Amino acid sequence: MSAIAAALGVSAATVSNALSGKGRVSPELIEKVRAKASELGYVPSLTARALRTGRTGVLGLVLPDIANPLFPQIAQAIENAASNAGYGVLIADSRGDIAAQTEAIGRLLERGVDGMVIVPRRGTRIADVGCPVAVIDTPSTPGNTVSADHWDGGSQMGRHLAELGHRKVLLIGTSASSNVQNDRIGGLKAGLGAQAECDTMWIEKIEAVSGEGCPLGLADKARAGFTAFAAVSDLSALRALTELQRAGIGVPETVSVTGFDDLIWSAVVTPALTTVRMDMATIADLAIAALIRAIEPEGEAENGAEEISTGNVTSETDRVPMQLIVRQSTGAPQAGRTPNLHAPTSNKPTAGELKS
Amino acid sequence: MSAIAAALGVSAATVSNALSGKGRVSPELIEKVRAKASELGYVPSLTARALRTGRTGVLGLVLPDIANPLFPQIAQAIENAASNAGYGVLIADSRGDIAAQTEAIGRLLERGVDGMVIVPRRGTRIADVGCPVAVIDTPSTPGNTVSADHWDGGSQMGRHLAELGHRKVLLIGTSASSNVQNDRIGGLKAGLGAQAECDTMWIEKIEAVSGEGCPLGLADKARAGFTAFAAVSDLSALRALTELQRAGIGVPETVSVTGFDDLIWSAVVTPALTTVRMDMATIADLAIAALIRAIEPEGEAENGAEEISTGNVTSETDRVPMQLIVRQSTGAPQAGRTPNLHAPTSNKPTAGELKS
DNA sequence: ATGCTCTGATTAAACGTTTAAGCACGCATA
DNA sequence: TATGCGTGCTTAAACGTTTAATCAGAGCAT
Numbered sequence: 001m002s003a004i005a006a007a008l009g010v011s012a013a014t015v016s017n018a019l020s021g022k023g024r025v026s027p028e029l030i031e032k033v034r035a036k037a038s039e040l041g042y043v044p045s046l047t048a049r050a051l052r053t054g055r056t057g058v059l060g061l062v063l064p065d066i067a068n069p070l071f072p073q074i075a076q077a078i079e080n081a082a083s084n085a086g087y088g089v090l091i092a093d094s095r096g097d098i099a100a101q102t103e104a105i106g107r108l109l110e111r112g113v114d115g116m117v118i119v120p121r122r123g124t125r126i127a128d129v130g131c132p133v134a135v136i137d138t139p140s141t142p143g144n145t146v147s148a149d150h151w152d153g154g155s156q157m158g159r160h161l162a163e164l165g166h167r168k169v170l171l172i173g174t175s176a177s178s179n180v181q182n183d184r185i186g187g188l189k190a191g192l193g194a195q196a197e198c199d200t201m202w203i204e205k206i207e208a209v210s211g212e213g214c215p216l217g218l219a220d221k222a223r224a225g226f227t228a229f230a231a232v233s234d235l236s237a238l239r240a241l242t243e244l245q246r247a248g249i250g251v252p253e254t255v256s257v258t259g260f261d262d263l264i265w266s267a268v269v270t271p272a273l274t275t276v277r278m279d280m281a282t283i284a285d286l287a288i289a290a291l292i293r294a295i296e297p298e299g300e301a302e303n304g305a306e307e308i309s310t311g312n313v314t315s316e317t318d319r320v321p322m323q324l325i326v327r328q329s330t331g332a333p334q335a336g337r338t339p340n341l342h343a344p345t346s347n348k349p350t351a352g353e354l355k356s
Numbered sequence: 357m358s359a360i361a362a363a364l365g366v367s368a369a370t371v372s373n374a375l376s377g378k379g380r381v382s383p384e385l386i387e388k389v390r391a392k393a394s395e396l397g398y399v400p401s402l403t404a405r406a407l408r409t410g411r412t413g414v415l416g417l418v419l420p421d422i423a424n425p426l427f428p429q430i431a432q433a434i435e436n437a438a439s440n441a442g443y444g445v446l447i448a449d450s451r452g453d454i455a456a457q458t459e460a461i462g463r464l465l466e467r468g469v470d471g472m473v474i475v476p477r478r479g480t481r482i483a484d485v486g487c488p489v490a491v492i493d494t495p496s497t498p499g500n501t502v503s504a505d506h507w508d509g510g511s512q513m514g515r516h517l518a519e520l521g522h523r524k525v526l527l528i529g530t531s532a533s534s535n536v537q538n539d540r541i542g543g544l545k546a547g548l549g550a551q552a553e554c555d556t557m558w559i560e561k562i563e564a565v566s567g568e569g570c571p572l573g574l575a576d577k578a579r580a581g582f583t584a585f586a587a588v589s590d591l592s593a594l595r596a597l598t599e600l601q602r603a604g605i606g607v608p609e610t611v612s613v614t615g616f617d618d619l620i621w622s623a624v625v626t627p628a629l630t631t632v633r634m635d636m637a638t639i640a641d642l643a644i645a646a647l648i649r650a651i652e653p654e655g656e657a658e659n660g661a662e663e664i665s666t667g668n669v670t671s672e673t674d675r676v677p678m679q680l681i682v683r684q685s686t687g688a689p690q691a692g693r694t695p696n697l698h699a700p701t702s703n704k705p706t707a708g709e710l711k712s
Numbered sequence: 713a714t715g716c717t718c719t720g721a722t723t724a725a726a727c728g729t730t731t732a733a734g735c736a737c738g739c740a741t742a
Numbered sequence: 743t744a745t746g747c748g749t750g751c752t753t754a755a756a757c758g759t760t761t762a763a764t765c766a767g768a769g770c771a772t
Contacts, residue, residue, distance in 0.1 A: 001758065011722050016760060023761085024720055047412060047468050048758035050403045051727050058446070058467070066432040069620050072423045075431070079449050088467050090414070090444050093435050111414070111444050112403050213623050235621060238594075242625040245601040264425050265591060265621065267569050269598040357728065367752050372730060379731080380750055404728030407757050715772080723764070734753075742745075 001044070004036045019044075050112065058088045059291065060108035060116035062101065066093040069235060069263050074136075077284035078117055085288055087114070098124055105129055115291040115313075122178050128311045132294035134287040135312055138179040139319040146286040146315040148278035150180050151187035153322030154232070157258055157276050158191020160324060161228050164332045166192070166256065169228040170221055171200040172236050184232040184260060199226070203236060216240065219247035222255050227333035234259035234266050237273055241329065252331035262325055271328035282320045290315040357400070360392045375400075406468065414444045415647065416464035416472035421451065425591060425619050430492075433640035434473055441644055443470070454480055461485055471647040471669075478534050484667045488650035490643040491668055494535040495675040502642040502671040504634035506536050507543035509678030510588070513614055513632050514547020516680060517584050520688045522548070522612065525584040526577050527556040528592050540588040540616060555582070559592060572596065575603035578611050583689035590615035590622050593629055597685065608687035618681055627684035638676045646671040 005012040010029070017023030018033035025033075036042075050056040059082050063071060075091070082089045092108050094101030101121055108116055115132040125143060126135055134145040161169060171188055173181045189198055207214060218229060218240055229244070231237035237259030244251055251257050251271055259266060262277035290313040361368040366385070373379030374389035381389075392398075406412040415438050419427055431447070438445045448464050450457030457477055464472055471488040481499060482489055490501040517525060527544055529537045545554055563570060574585060574596055585600070587593035593615030600607055607613050607627055615622060618633035646669040 012759085013723075013761080014721060016758095017721090020760085024718095026720060029720085043466055045407075045468070045758050046466060047403060047406045048727090049760075051401070051407050051729090052758080052760045054727075056403060061447075066435065067428045067620070069425065069428065071428050071431075072425070075427075075447065076423055076449055076451075079447055080451075083448075083463065088446050088463070091417075091431065091435055091447050092439075093432055095432075095436075107439065107444070110399055110402060112401070213628060215626065235624065238621055239624045239626070242598065242601065242627075245598065246626040251602075264423065265594055268591065268595045270571065270595070270602040271598075272569060368729085369731080369753080370751060372728095373751090376730085380748090382750060385750085401728050404757090405730075407727085407759085408729045408731085410757075713772105716770085717768100718770100719766105719768080721765085721767105723762105725762085726760085728757105730756085732753105732755085735751085737749085737751105738747105739749105740745105740747085742743100 001042065003040055004033060004042060007036055007040070008032060055114050055295070056112045057086065058090055058111070058113050059288070060090050060092060060105075060111075060113040062092045062094055062104055062108070062116055062118040064094055064101070064119055064121040065096065066091075070261055072264075073261075073278075073280045074119065074284075077280035078288070080281070081284040081288040085292055087288070087292075094121060114295045117287050117291065122175065126312065130310055132291055132309055132313050133311065134291045134315075136283060136287055138183050140183055141179050143312050144318060145290055145313055146283055146318050146320065148280075148283060149319035149321050150183040151190075152319070153260065153276040153278070153324075154184040154187020154189075155191035156187075156322065156324045157230060157260075157274075158188040158193075158196075160191075160274070160326065160330065161230065161256065161258070162192050162196060164228075164256065164330060166228040166333055167195065168197045168226050169199075169230055170218075170226045171198055172216075172229060172231040172240060173200060173202050174233060174236060175204045176202045181232045188230055188232075203239075216243060218243050219249060222247075222249050226255065228256040228258070228330070230258045232260050234261050234263040234273060234275055237275070237329075238265065238269065241269065241271075241273070252329050254334065256330040256333070258330055267327070274327045274330040275325050277323045277325055279320050279323065286315045286317065286320070357398065359396055360389060360398060363392055363396070364388060411470050411651065412468045413442065414446055414467070414469050415644070416446050416448060416461075416467075416469040418448045418450055418457065418460055418464070418472055418474040420457070420475055420477040421449070426617055428620075429617075429634075429636045430475060430640075433636035434644070436637070437640040437644040441648055443644070443648075450477060470651045473643055473647065478531065482668065486666055488647055488665055488669050489667065490647045490671075492639060492643055494539050496539055497535050499668050500674060501646055501669055502639055502674050502676065504636075504639060504678050505675035506539040506678070507546075508675070509616065509632040509634070509680075510540040510543020510545075511547035512543075512678065512680045513586060513616075513630075514544040514549075514552075516547075516630070516682065516686065517586065517612065517614065518548050518552060520584075520612065520686060522584040522689055523551065524553045524582050525555075525586055526574075526582045527554055528572075528585060528587040528596060529556060529558050530589060530592060531560045532558045537588045544586055544588075559595075572599060574599050575605060578603075578605050582611065584612040584614070584686070586614045588616050590617050590619040590629060590631055593631070593685075594621065594625065597625065597627075597629070608685050610690065612686040612689070614686055622681075623683070630683045630686040631681050633679045633681055635676050635679065642671045642673065642676070 001015055002012050005015045015033050018025045018030045061078055079089050090108060092104035094104045117134045118126055119136045120126055126133055135143055136147050137144045138147055171185050229240045231240055237257055241251055241257045249255060259273045259275040262275045266273035266275050294309050294313045357371055358368050361371045371389055374381045374386045417434050435445050446464060448460035450460045473490045474482055475492045476482055482491055491499050492503050493500045494503055494506060527541050585596045587596055593613055597607055597613045615629045615631040618631045622629035622631050650665050650669045
């Protein structure tokens with residue numbers, strides 16, 4: 001920067017003003033400065049700027065478990081939204097326990113992030129950490145900034161199954177302590193309506209006694225009259241699908257299977273999974289926008305309240321709708337069905353058709 | 357920091373020396389400074405330090421496509437290795453095209469990263485970008501810093517199938533232009549041995565004519581005598597598994613299916629996938645170590661070559677072995693088999709047993 | 713001619729560290 | 743007693759910006 005100043009015979013401050021458009025600089029000088037800057041290949045030192053202004057232009061992203069298959073979607077959406085807004089994204093994995101989560105947040109703070117996006121660990125409440133925080137959890141969780149409307153997604157899926165004629169469905173969740181999963185299950189029940197008979201199976205409980213990766217006994221459930229298996233995650237849906245297929249039970253002609261989240265594999269398995277997708281791009285945009293509103297000085301703030309808020313930020317809309325994607329894994333239940341018979345059909349999966 | 361200095365009646369420089377252990381400070385004063393620092397809750401400003409030293413303590417992580425299901429493993433391992441070494445990780449998604457990759461690298465440079473880890477897009481060669489770069493690609497690619505030994509992994513899997521008695525196997529890849537996939541296929545062929553008959557199917561080619569998510573016609577292949585389907589990715593393996601199951605072909609009693617990478621679902625599908633896993637933790641450690649060696653000044657560098665190298669860094673070991681994980685999806689081929697018959701068995705998946 | 717305001721620039725301080733250079737002192741050596 | 747040296751600390755500059763305060767000159771009204 002001083003090189004530019006020297007080359008043009010002006011002071012460094014003037015160059016700064018010219019480039020930022022802040023002070024009073026003549027238009028022609030601004031042009032000359034711009035030209036010289038690109039000629040010399042000037043790139044401002046964000047470090048120095050950060051030191052002076054106290055803002056680093058970096059946001060933190062805290063995730064409960066990077067190994068989560070949903071992570072790519074989240075990270076990609078957040079990174080994109082942040083970089084569009086001119087911010088960088090520093091990642092932190094809270095690997096399991098809550099202590100690690102706190103520690104990860106601490107590391108981000110030391111690095112001077114201007115704000116952070118937190119996808120909290122189940123049951124964690126984020127204390128005031130000293131910078132603006134956007135929380136992506138569940139609309140029903142206090143402190144939530146913005147998230148997918150999981151209940152709505154469940155209800156869409158429930159209605160889809162009810163319309164197909166399913167009256168006895170097994171709801172499959174992983175952990176009963178997950179807000180997200182409980183909301184989805186609540187929505188499913190509501191969508192299925194009062195006349196439907198629902199049972200809920202929690203995989204964690206079964207695995208606690210039978211070991212990880214154990215069979216879920218779904219074939220027995222099918223024989224017991226369940227015609228649909230609605231999992232609240234595509235991973236569980238996949239598990240259900242393969243277990244049923246393996247037992248010779250046809251999907252979707254004998255039983256239907258549905259998932260959640262539209263994970264990478266749901267479109268390519270046979271039969272392709274009917275699922276419901278969250279609009280992470282919109283969620284990320286809202287979260288980042290809310291964060292930035294808290295970080296950057298209000299344009300017309302005439303009062304002295306220039307203080308940067310330091311708690312959870314809020315967004316005008318705290319829930320964004322989910323999108324039902326009907327593929328091949330759902331169909332009408334048979335009238336007088338014989339669940340044990342395998343009935344291969346000409347199944348021709350195509351790219352999923354979007355509904356709603 | 358100046359607060360500590362004032363409280364103890366010494367200069368700020370002395371405090372700095374005391375905390376960093378660099379200059380000459382009496383032991384007792386060091387103790388007092390330490391005590392006062394923690395009493396006042398002092399946290400150093402990494403921004404200021406960065407400005408002064410020219411090093412930010414941040415590494416960039418550039419990924420070809422964050423949506424890749426392998427990404428969580430990579431990101432988690434890199435984040436962990438970096439944060440153990442005291443570095444932060446800034447992510448950048450090169451979303452598809454090469455232009456975006458270049459642009460992402462540029463953004464990281466502006467932010468002043470000390471170095472970056474790049475998992476390059478297929479066929480990209482990373483030009484000198486102005487900071488140390490660790491490339492995670494394939495041992496056979498020039499410029500590679502460290503990566504899994506994909507060829508070795510393929511060969512382990514090939515030997516496993518050969519030992520089971522498979523002589524006619526279909527190799528399934530996604531894209532023929534991927535170095536990684538070609539290495540894996542090369543290894544598979546070598547491991548299967550000369551007496552095995554191999555065909556290679558590239559999914560991208562098939563989808564180019566039949567559309568995304570189209571059936572791969574694997575049932576026909578099974579009828580044509582293929583007894584094993586070795587995919588070079590768990591995603592393709594899953595696709596193969598469900599397509600075969602759906603067609604009523606039993607896995608593993610009629611045909612075997614294998615994958616690569618031990619992705620999240622491979623242990624929970626039925627039958628659980630036999631696959632081969634890369635040791636990302638070790639790879640990440642080596643990559644970060646190589647990077648840091650290039651970044652931080654050599655201890656005993658007596659010559660004037662204090663310049664920070666600016667190209668691709670190298671590691672003493674450029675390939676780390678993969679690990680075969682035998683689960684339920686592989687078995688011996690039947691002697692006189694009737695591929696069309698579905699043969700449900702008592703399949704009891706348990707946690708995968710590790711081999712090699 | 714004197715004072716006032718507006719414009720376009722400059723000066724200087726500040727952000728919080730690190731680090732080379734310098735200084736004062738005590739102690740051993742000549 | 744002078745010389746030299748190691749020790750423990752201080753001074754001051756530097757990193758590259760931003761920004762409040764200042765200033766010289768021009769135009770204009772008094």
